[in-house]
Amino acid sequence: MKHLILILCAVFAIDIASAQPPMGMGGPGGKRPDPTKRIERIKEQLGLSDEQAQKFAPVYLAYQREISSIRKDLKTLMQSYEGKEVDEKAAFRMVMAQLTADADIIACKKEYTRVFKDYLTPEQLSKIFLVERQRPQRHSQGAPGGAPAQQPMP
Numbered sequence: 001m002k003h004l005i006l007i008l009c010a011v012f013a014i015d016i017a018s019a020q021p022p023m024g025m026g027g028p029g030g031k032r033p034d035p036t037k038r039i040e041r042i043k044e045q046l047g048l049s050d051e052q053a054q055k056f057a058p059v060y061l062a063y064q065r066e067i068s069s070i071r072k073d074l075k076t077l078m079q080s081y082e083g084k085e086v087d088e089k090a091a092f093r094m095v096m097a098q099l100t101a102d103a104d105i106i107a108c109k110k111e112y113t114r115v116f117k118d119y120l121t122p123e124q125l126s127k128i129f130l131v132e133r134q135r136p137q138r139h140s141q142g143a144p145g146g147a148p149a150q151q152p153m154p
Contacts, residue, residue, distance in 0.1 A: 035061055045131045046124045056119040063112040067105060074101040 035057075042060065043053040077097050081090060109129060117125055 035064075038064070042128075042131060045134070046120070046127060048120075048124065052119065056116075059112075059115055059119060063108070063115075066108050066112075070101055070104045070108065074098065 039053060039057045039060065042048070042056075048056060074097060078094060081094060084090070086094070113125070113128075116128055120128065
């Protein structure tokens, strides 16, 4: 049982590490993504009108702040265990913290879905959480940290 908890703890730690934004996107030494760019991307992908985007932006940014706060709290807790030997109780607390954060994120999404419906069409509402998962595409080959575009095979 002890080994199972430690394995679960390691899996969650890897999951948390992989969920962190890449360098330059709020990671260590990086800067936070520009909210204006985030809103423009959402506007484009959902097909929001200018008026609709103007009304939706503050609500969406409040939602993003709430989600970020949940993730930041979890990250802080998980970092408090770094470099320490993890016993069964600590492993259990770490797993429960991850599950609680997941539940808090789901609750936040449910709450904001009720709010978003006042600003979005049903079609836009059905896509909001799918669109936010998509990473922005890098258009320039010389972008820092970006990989060059793949050339088709001759």
